[in-house]
Amino acid sequence: MRDTVLFTGFPGFLGSELLPRVLAAAPDREALCVVQSRFAPLARERAAALEARFPGIAGRIRLAEGDIARPGLGLAGAAEPARVVEVFHLAAVYDLSVERALAERVNVEGTRRTLALAADCPRLQAFHHVSTCYVSGRHAGVFREGDLDVGQAFNNAYEETKFRAELLVREAARKGLPAAVYRPAIVVGDSATGETQKYDGPYYFIRWALRLPAVAILPMVGDPAAVRLNVVPRDFVVQAIAGLAADPGARGRTFHLADPSPLTIDEIVRGIEAASGRFVVRVPLPLGVAKAALDRVPGVEALLGIPSSAVDYFVHPTTYATDATREALRAAGVELPRLRDYLPRLVEYVRAHPDVPSAAMA
Numbered sequence: 001m002r003d004t005v006l007f008t009g010f011p012g013f014l015g016s017e018l019l020p021r022v023l024a025a026a027p028d029r030e031a032l033c034v035v036q037s038r039f040a041p042l043a044r045e046r047a048a049a050l051e052a053r054f055p056g057i058a059g060r061i062r063l064a065e066g067d068i069a070r071p072g073l074g075l076a077g078a079a080e081p082a083r084v085v086e087v088f089h090l091a092a093v094y095d096l097s098v099e100r101a102l103a104e105r106v107n108v109e110g111t112r113r114t115l116a117l118a119a120d121c122p123r124l125q126a127f128h129h130v131s132t133c134y135v136s137g138r139h140a141g142v143f144r145e146g147d148l149d150v151g152q153a154f155n156n157a158y159e160e161t162k163f164r165a166e167l168l169v170r171e172a173a174r175k176g177l178p179a180a181v182y183r184p185a186i187v188v189g190d191s192a193t194g195e196t197q198k199y200d201g202p203y204y205f206i207r208w209a210l211r212l213p214a215v216a217i218l219p220m221v222g223d224p225a226a227v228r229l230n231v232v233p234r235d236f237v238v239q240a241i242a243g244l245a246a247d248p249g250a251r252g253r254t255f256h257l258a259d260p261s262p263l264t265i266d267e268i269v270r271g272i273e274a275a276s277g278r279f280v281v282r283v284p285l286p287l288g289v290a291k292a293a294l295d296r297v298p299g300v301e302a303l304l305g306i307p308s309s310a311v312d313y314f315v316h317p318t319t320y321a322t323d324a325t326r327e328a329l330r331a332a333g334v335e336l337p338r339l340r341d342y343l344p345r346l347v348e349y350v351r352a353h354p355d356v357p358s359a360a361m362a
Helices: 015-025 037-053 100-119 157-174 203-211 234-245 265-276 287-296 300-304 308-315 323-332 339-352
Strands: 003-008 029-035 061-065 084-089 126-130 141-143 179-184 186-188 215-220 231-233 254-257 279-284 318-320
Touching: 003 015, 003 100, 015 029, 015 037, 015 084, 015 234, 029 037, 029 084, 037 061, 084 100, 100 126, 100 157, 126 157, 126 234, 157 179, 179 234, 186 234, 203 215, 203 265, 203 339, 231 234, 234 254, 234 323, 254 323, 265 279, 265 339, 287 300, 287 308
Parallel strands: 003 029, 003 084, 029 061, 084 126, 126 179, 141 318, 179 254, 186 231, 215 279
Antiparallel strands: none
């Protein structure tokens, strides 16, 4: 019988690409993926596609319908704790507009239940928790890899519940859990192909520009020449987590999978202009006016294709220290692609696939 890697968050955007890398790095292990019942058909389809792409992992992906917010993840004994040697916890609701009750159930209670199962695994070597840089909330200034509770306020339930989930992981680590925490910034599509399964972040700008024939009038809050939007591609995040997870020295550490020199919003918009062939007219608006218009004026959010919850990130006051993470990634041979270089691929993917949703899997 093979040792088991317990995996939550499959068949999600990151999990679908991380899973084969984890199995390729450990040919003597199999993965047990906890899958919501309604995503079971998609999970089976993606597992079959992965085994076709990576023959070395064939027969090593087990899918079990469950619910991470229930005791034992609702697996009815399928996990076999004595065989579990590693846990990758990716499952969460990645949605800035998520209702608090759902965020509490999945992001907080789901993490609590996953940690409880991990505590019952006598041979556990590592617990890998995928969080977000935005546990920083509205902290003004530099947020370091070791920071967590700095008295910050939060923009939404997503940030707050991911913060509380990290508190649970940190408490478990103090009690001896060999945990590593990975905090991605805003994750976009693959830097080589542009492929993604969700349009948010800079995609709001891209979709708006492509929707109009030649000139795009774009409302802007804050100072787009000063505020930076921290964007990283999926392939970088997946390579980074896989590389760091293979390093025993990563246990007990937190990593910012972020751009150390992110582009300003104005630089991103100029890149979208060049790639889309559109001219963008920037119309400054106060933050409160922009959010009120999106929330209260019928048709405005549907017209612009952007929720008011996203507007806060165009005046985001936080920068993310990445020094320790970059040093660890150099040792793992992982480099961050530059947004300037792959932004045209993101634009072309949106042009070719206009119907990709903005909603999260939940």
